[in-house]
Amino acid sequence: MKLLIVEDDQFHASFMVETVGEILPEVSEITHVANGGEGEEEAKSGEYPAVILDLQMPGRNGVEAARTIWAAHPETRILFWSNYADEAYLRGITTIVPETSAYGYVLKTTSTNRLGLALRAVLIEGQIMVDREINRYHQRATTPRSTLTESEFSVLVDLALGLTDKLIADRRAMSLRSVQNRLLSLYQKLEVDDEGGAFNKRTRAVNRALLTRMLNVETLIAAERELGPWYAKKLARSK
Amino acid sequence: MKLLIVEDDQFHASFMVETVGEILPEVSEITHVANGGEGEEEAKSGEYPAVILDLQMPGRNGVEAARTIWAAHPETRILFWSNYADEAYLRGITTIVPETSAYGYVLKTTSTNRLGLALRAVLIEGQIMVDREINRYHQRATTPRSTLTESEFSVLVDLALGLTDKLIADRRAMSLRSVQNRLLSLYQKLEVDDEGGAFNKRTRAVNRALLTRMLNVETLIAAERELGPWYAKKLARSK
DNA sequence: AGCTAAATTGCGGGAACCCGCAACAGGTTT
DNA sequence: AAACCTGTTGCGGGTTCCCGCAATTTAGCT
Structure with missing residues (x-):
């Protein structure tokens, strides 16, 4: 199985390559590009059933890249990972994710354990998985600030x-x-x-x-x- | 010479520790903390002539940490490094830097070469050094958008x-x-x-x-x- | 001191914003 | 069928914003 990693920070990228190497033996080949535009270009071939996308990148960001990737190949499974638990990202993602696909959203600060879990759950098993830190924002009715329609x-x-x-x-x-x-x-x-x-x-x-x-x-x-x-x-x- | 590194991203932190180890033999001891508040706390002792500060951190950010550090120890030399070339950061820094001190501002994407240069120039030699990518914003009178007073x-x-x-x-x-x-x-x-x-x-x-x-x-x-x-x-x- | 350019302030009016009141439509509950 | 909740729309007026005009003050230079 081929995997595409789109990540502009080289340290995070090499960590991810390493982690995937350890945790997902199913992956036979890893391609790494450094920004959203290249990611879209590379994914156009349709050779990647699984993609890992950074959200904040110079130029086109992760959500936009995901939109064009999913437009061409709706079955692609995408794992987003990000520095921030911004509700705006999650909202952007959930409105464009196709029915047929799977996605995940994990923070860069998560433990390697949880990251590994997400990698397997989303990219291999096709589950949907959202870091609880992020989900917290999405559905706490307890706070005065409720969610927007x-x-x-x-x-x-x-x-x-x-x-x-x-x-x-x-x-x-x-x-x-x-x-x-x-x-x-x-x-x-x-x-x-x-x-x-x-x-x-x-x-x-x-x-x-x-x-x-x-x-x-x-x-x-x-x-x-x-x-x-x-x-x-x-x-x-x-x- | 003791050095304090304040950086919340562990990958970037370990890279920095490693680089400093190679480039600055003058540094005898490195302390690493993961957020602005702890950094201020640690620097209060006055044992650190040199500090490296990440700018974006959860809680107190780098500029705020620098303000309290400089308030107590105005001679401290501080090297800021950041993911972004935000003019707002540079503006915040230049308005609080004491006359007696030195500072630097480099991007995380700079080459190891330039980073090494900045480390030596700022922390050892006490020069002021700003990444040209950042300075670009500060003083280009050519663009329609000129600088703000x-x-x-x-x-x-x-x-x-x-x-x-x-x-x-x-x-x-x-x-x-x-x-x-x-x-x-x-x-x-x-x-x-x-x-x-x-x-x-x-x-x-x-x-x-x-x-x-x-x-x-x-x-x-x-x-x-x-x-x-x-x-x-x-x-x-x-x- | 004297002159000029730049910045500061007051005034006034047209436009946009903020929102209470009220009428109305569509969907749900009793 | 009646009551009800939610969302949409029009109207009116009080407030803030935006800015031209003009008088005044400040800053910089000779």
Whole structure:
């Protein structure tokens, strides 16, 4: 079985190569590339039933790479690993993972034991496995900040891109007032409080989302790339 | 000579220990801790003339750790190393480095050669050394986006914290209109354009600053911690 | 001291934002 | 069928933001 490793940090890459060598005798050949673009290129061949993807990389990040890989080969099993337990990543992954495939998400700080377990479970057995450290964010109803719905999240992204209410309404195909309602519930869930005119709710919400790792810069970069074409088309349409 | 290494990634830490062992025979003893808080604690003893600090760490980050270390022992030589060439880090460092000391800033992706050079130059010779990849950001007048002044930057931080114009004016001790002038020049330098009502300049500016790495989340976390006490005092005052 | 460029502040108004109130639709429960 | 919960939309007005205009202060230079 051939395995593709996409990882820009050479120390982490060599550690991963070594670990896989020890734990997965099924793997006959390991290819290692150092960024998302090369990873997509390499995976295009369809020779890799299993891929390990770093999430934060210069250029195209892991989620974007996964999207194009899965678009061409939906059965590919992908193990993501990352420095951070950002909810934004998990959200990005779960919305693009195909039914037919398997994925995993482990932190780089996990023990070698748990990493080995994930390697086997996801890449060999085709299970879905998410590090409990990450999952913690996803479903703790105990905290005041509850999870966002899908539509709330997309409005949050647009907000963080710096769009006006009107343009968000346009993009997400809803009325202006609905957008503002979404924002209202966002403010509540992010615990954004006016405090008597001390805070600008709009930017404060972005701040809270970033600090709670509900949103991250990589996601914004990717979102910006998606916004570009849409906006250009809109301009052409309105002329 | 005793050396303190503060680094949360174990692979990077062991690589650094190894490299130092090879390149700096002057170092007789290496202590390694895994986060900023422990680093400050360890450095309090004053036994370390030289420190190597990772910048992004869970909990207290490298810039904050450096501040407390330098506050107690201003002659300490500190080499920062980081995954990212964020202008925000460099700005944070240059504003706190004491006259009597030396510092360096290298990327984790630099060659072992250059890293060795920096180790010797900064920790042994007491020079100041900044990776050219980072310095690039600092002083390229050629790009449309020119560098921010100190006061523009502080307004940018407050903006990203989600404060209103009024509160920024209060905090930075200037008039409301001045704050707005600062914002105006910020918008220009960050190339924030209204585009006929499509963008909210406020959030768009934060977005641009984050994507160009002029600002980063770690800086925001630190800024939030500074804001807290001031705001509490203000509330008490106004009562 | 005197002159000029740059920065600071006040004023005013148009636009966007924030949100309470209220009407309405679709789906679920009783 | 009636009550109910959730999500969408319009309207109105109070607030903040954005910025042109103009007067004033500060900083830098001769």
